[in-house]
Amino acid sequence: MAITPIFLQKSKKVVPYPTAIQWMKNYVQKIFDGKAAECLWFLEHPPLYTAGTSAKESDLFNPQNFPVFHTNRGGQWTYHGPGMRIIYVMMDLRKPHPTFPDHDIRAFIHKLEDWIILTLQQFNIAAEKKEGRVGLWVTDPVTKKEKKIAAIGIKLSHWISWHGIALNINPKLENYSGIVPCGLKEYGITSMHELGINTSFDTIDQVLCQAWQQVFVYSLKLRSPPSDLMVDQDS
Template sequence: MTAAARSGGGARWEIAEGLTAYPDAIARMEQTIAAIRADTGPELVWFVEHPPLYTAGSSARPEDLEDATRFPTFAAGRGGQWTYHGPGQRVAYVMLDLHQPHGTVGARDIRAYVHGLEEWLILTLDRFNIKGERRAGRVGIWVVDRAAGTEAKIGAIGVRVTRWVTWHGISLNLEPMLDHFAGIVPCGIREYGVTSLHAQGIVVSMAELDAALAASWSQVFGAPLVRG
């Protein structure tokens, strides 16, 4: 019996209280994916906020860390480059068994999985009348800034897949301190800035954002999330 079947057909959904230390998040993900591989634990979508920090993906360039003293830095072990995490940003760590299909995502299809994460963010933003878009050659989800008319990044994606079990995931900017991104070149892209829902005039709570993420999940990944 698969982990998905044990959880009633859908991944378990948990929201961490307070700010989660990054090493604790890594440890929790490692434990969870080990249980999924062993068929002893359910798939998990884990919502957290972190204290201010920078993480380096497998493609991160040292020169893109422009202020190494500002916040703690961590090697993330995921794909991608430099990313900022901090209060006011929703991070969702997604731990699924890709041996099985999940809605629009076929089994053992990493490209479709990443596309599914992108679509999840786009559908969530649409619930707040924000048009999130993909851009060729630029990782993440982008919007046209309502004030400046320029493009800015509102959501980031960085994944790792171990023996067909996923970990790491996405981040979506609700109301982080946008100047905190200045210590890095986010995802190695200098030409464009970052933004948030609040910066776009969408003043909603983290609970409202969480509800939108949860409601959009099944449109992409099939079975609804099961609140843990």
């Protein structure tokens, strides 16, 4: 099997959520039509709440009056905001890949989880998958309670993936107080910063890229998107 690079796009400033959704929707259609390559998009959003297809309205409180968006991704309520590395993953699952079979969403999500686990291992953070709970979890060294450090919510359109992963680097954790995150009241939310890891987005991104190549085999090629797909970097 020929291994081709995956296109990597990085936005330096926060991107409005509607802008990101429209861009992904258009890009996924181009992948389906054979007019665009598979793509990862690293970005940040301004503070907001999103509801997945399983979200309950009773789990939204929103005392901060953040914007609220109902999405077509899987999962329940989550928060997005500065200090989180958002990773949107646009992959064509119609075709076989080196480390997971075609048309297998479960295997694909497991690989995404492995990718973030390996990334966090490089910072001496032991993240784990938990049966029946989406996302990645760590044990707080002080309270010994399990807390979520990364959320995963994927949507498939014609077997092309979009939406993706939110990794907590140093967001304002108090902003999660406006929702029941992922519908799980008994668990907390944490971040790399809360666990004692102070690092930059550039360092995180470098480790993410290295771990991606180990888990997925594909290399990542950083380049500007075609002009008709350009996202306003100053948004």
